[in-house]
Amino acid sequence: MTMPAVRRKGWSRKQKRLATIAGLALVVALAAALVLTALRDQIVFFYAPSDIIAREVAPGTPIRLGGLVKDGSWQRDGQNNSFVVTDGAQDIAARYVGILPDLFREGQGVVAEGRLEPDGSFTATNVLAKHDENYVPKEVVDALKASGEWRPEAAQ
Template sequence: MTRKQRRLVLIGAALGVLGLAVALVLVALKDSVVFFNSPTDVQAKQVQPGTRFRLGGLVAQGSVQRDAALAVRFNITDGNKTIPVAYKGILPDLFREGQGVITEGALDTAGTFRADSVLAKHDENYMPKDVADALKKQGHWKEGDNKPAPAAARPSGATQ
């Protein structure tokens, strides 16, 4: 075997070992790569109580119950399934019913998700009315680029 052939065999073997290592890592991490699980995913996977994961979805309408001691109970839904969540702490400013959230924690034996952190997802289409008006005046606004600010986000007295 010539020197060139030995080098090619060595490179081929190294690439084979590297490919095997990457495949093993991807198989080991296939469930951990998900950013969050929806309530439907959680019930389909039959997640065991005490297993830490991220639960994401929308805060169900009419489900937020606040306590004097910063304890909050609410439901997270994905439209198909709903999971009750208990959290103690200060909620993000963007937290409200109908808003997307991601919580991190674990299920208890009663099926309630005990969250130790709550992240509220913002609407990437939101733009304050003043900024939208300024863009329209400058001619940089294209109709359909953005949605108007929701009524709750507009200052009182502001009109569309």
């Protein structure tokens, strides 16, 4: 007499493989969510002065500051440069030690990388140049239009 086939309790190879794939997909999705959450505020190319003040950015936080160099604000002493970046609504004083790009001028768009100081000023580690006399970064134009300070003649 033959014994009936006894089915083993447990998972088959196919079920184990599917469970492993599902587990790996869950880990990858969780890792992606954590990375995107951590980078949420850094995905923006730069912050206008109004954004920095509204968000109450903590001193020492590495950020990019963008706007227009306020007329009459640029002072230089050798390689020590100080200027004011404005979006028309708010101003932030900035300092940069080094040689500025040839096309850096008052009344023109600028994006500076650096950090906010405890006194509310900005210390730049890098100042980004525009490509030609007519170029103003799109983000600067959008911020100026939003504040009602956009002057198309300044971009020409």
